[in-house]
Amino acid sequence: MADRDRNILNLLAGEYVLGTLDGRARRRFERYRDGDAAICAEVEGWERRLSGLVDTLQPVEPPAHLLDAIVQKIAAPSRRKAESGGFWRGFGLAAAVAATLACFYVGWLSAVPPATPALMVAVLSDNSSTPAMVIRRAGDRPVLLIEPARVTPPPAGRALELWLIPAGAPAPVSLGLLPASGAAEIALDPAMAAELGPGAVLAISEEPTGGSPTGLPTGPVLYQGPVLSRS
């Protein structure tokens, strides 16, 4: 692409994100953007640059009931249908969000690794080095299969939480909570799947039900083991 075209595209993306690209021009831009990684990158660049402008606003505490309403909605999606507001309005707004995420979605699709099936396995042992469970990736599906061998269920009010420490990372990242038995299938997001390679470590800690309140392990680490994978 010529520099001049690139500059025009970049400015269109800027006006699009700013919101001053309006009406037909806006819709035309969206049609070009969808599925086009280069335009998406320009849009994302402007989203990054301009999002700091939110700091020009004084923060306003939303009313307390709003969080309850959100939690209720995500807990019971079926309830949404019964609410007033109308099908079309809901449809249009969902479409608006989909448009927001279009670029992220494209990125997600292109982030799916090529067809070589992944081979990844980790044996987690307890603190006396006794193997307690096997964790493996199911082919190239973004899923971790967790098969307990000798897992002690956590006491009441506590839960097992699975952590990944990517190679070279200073801190673990939660992959989710396990049922008391330890047996589970955990969905992996693509970014995490990419980290499940040699040098990474999987570990399980005991946390309050609902998971670590801090985003980092707070309870004892019960089991851990290195990730072994075909490279």
Add this chain to the structure above:
Amino acid sequence: MTATDTSRTRPAEPLSADRPPAPVRLDPLGELLRACAHGDEKALARLYRLTSPKLFALALSILRRRPEAEEALQEAFVSIWGNAHRFEPARGSAMTWMVTIVRNRALTSLRRRPPEADARVDQLSLRDDAPDPLESALRSSEGRRIMTCLERLDAEQRRSIVLAYVHGFTHQELSRRLGAPLGTVKSWIRRGLISLRDCLDHG
């Protein structure tokens, strides 16, 4: 006692790294988004507490009506929850991602409003003697980088860009409110964006 024995008998210890720091780390909000992707409702509540005052201010400044802003924020957070697995830290920060969702949701409502309905809330909107947006922005630490770059813009360029971003003003509205011809406003925006981009990307 050998090193191996020590490691066997020592009590469980917090996970930590005896390796060099990673080149890419998730910010705390990114960690919470990741937990949301795994169905952790407590993570959503924390994410909400940390970000909702800024995001609500944004929805409110675009929609200028509390009930609509509340609805927009609520729906945006339901979307954030439902799409958390699509968030990719390599493509931008968690805050940028959430700001984008809230802003697009609010702008969609704003653009659907009949024009006369919007005129009725004019008294709530920006007063002519409103302070320069830069003044309040300078008090915040997070946006300091963009503020430094905003400072380098001409006052008109800065004002047009900030008003378009935080209030959702179109070219026509900016032209009316700033009392300048449409073409002038368009060129303020275009030149302002170029300066902002060059400053943020290179300087």
